[in-house]
Amino acid sequence: MRAVDGVDIEVAPGEIYAFLGPNGAGKTTTVRVLTTLLRPTGGSARVAGHDVVAEAAEVRRSIGVALQEAALDPLMTGRELIRLQATLHGLPRRTGVERGEALLRRVGLEQAADRRVGTYSGGMRRRLDLASALVHEPEVLFLDEPTTGLDPVSRKDIWEEVSALNAEGTTVFLTTQYLEEADRLANRVGIIDAGRIVAEGTPASLKAEVGRPHLELGLADGRAEDAERVLAGLGRPLPPKEGKVLVEVAGGASDVAKVVRALDEAGIVVESLDLMEPTLDDVFVAKTGYHIEGDEEETGEHEVAAET
């Protein structure tokens, strides 16, 4: 059985590329191939300029990997893990210690560094995993579902860290089933479904493919026809919905002021106004015919472990 087929991706240096898809779509398989953990049965892939099969060792030297479910040994302490990672990447002992300590500070785990990983919360584990993936200062960072199962606060922490790393020049390839994560972090998004890429582009361009932003206006005095006449010059009218006047506005939020001013000048009182923009979920539905399941689930885990 082919887990992925016809996946053709190019990620530019310094980019954050999000691989978006539901469970079982082929995201992890793709990451395992790109990180040399799985030998492809066909096709080719190059990471940081190196072939993943013929130059696997060079690829491994160039990448940092934080895998799904944070594969950490619960019996090790955070400090032990990060030092082991430094040894695995051939850093001199002193450099490994210094860099490990700096990374533990960076991810806010210096106080918990001598505790066993088994006592860490989900968010702390992910931060440790991220720190250990960075110990050798990789060119390319692979993050396989870095925030799955995390509470919103931990998720935000990881996002901020990933953005900061990218700002420092690290290329990031992340897989996610969270639309918001892809939308917020990625320069470009590839949507994968059943092992195939079904759409690819910047979040804005993907959203533009499925529709433009529109305003939904609730009017106090029911002057819908007057409002439509006023708004005709500002955007494309859409069929009314639930008594509301709808108008497509190319400029999105920047057109709101113009619309309100025009209606006010015409003496039409606006009771409610909603700016509706296409989401990546709309893109996903348009491309696959169904909603992505992972994004609908509530985050399950809450940080309960105290950092002492």
Place this chain on the structure above:
Amino acid sequence: MNARVVAALGGRSVRQTFRRPQLMAPIIVFPTLLLAIQTGGAGRAVDLPGFPQVDGFLDFMLAGAMIQATLLAGNSGGIALAVDIEMGFTDRLLAAPISRFALVLGRLAGTAALGAVAALWFIALGLVFGASIHEGVPGAIAIVILVSLTAVAFGGIGSAIALRTGSASIVQGLFPLVFVILFLSSAFFPANLMLDPAATVAEYNPLSFITEGVRELVISTLTAEAFWKAAASLCGIGLLSLGLSNLALRRRLRTGG
């Protein structure tokens, strides 16, 4: 092969064993209990005609206890490796720019260290309870080395099964088999006093040759014949188990599971 990486992984393996009682218990507690029960209950076996010349039954049993501990250390190492596979920790190692066989060698370095710990424990226990090492300190050092190498050789089998199956419960399921192999050797009883077919199996069981090598260092002087038989058995089992581990690792890397 980077020795520093192997040492670091070996160190982790030892710490992991000490921090997980269910891995440590089979290496020290079970063999110690069995040694106490057998020495206390079957001590008069030394009076049987044909029993080797020993100062006491404990002297005879020490080698068996050490070999039992090494086999169980190898099994525990296999379980720990399978747990690493199950929780994805091996992926962390495989994604690093190291020789992939270092994953096996690191685990076996830890198993060797645990074998040395077990040997030292049983030597100390024997000395406390009246046994003596016939060959003295050099003999004790030779015992530690021999037992550590035995741990590596048999640990390779645990690693091969862990890599092939990726299942800690399957490796754990081999636990009873360890005792079958032990009881079908001269670890706990002289082969010449067993009944057939057990006697014949024990006579040719490589574990018997290894046990006799250790035992001779405890109770008398290691003869050249015993040394070569033990060395050949260790080499044979070691090469076989490392070869199987290598094959299992390659298959895992090729198929991803």
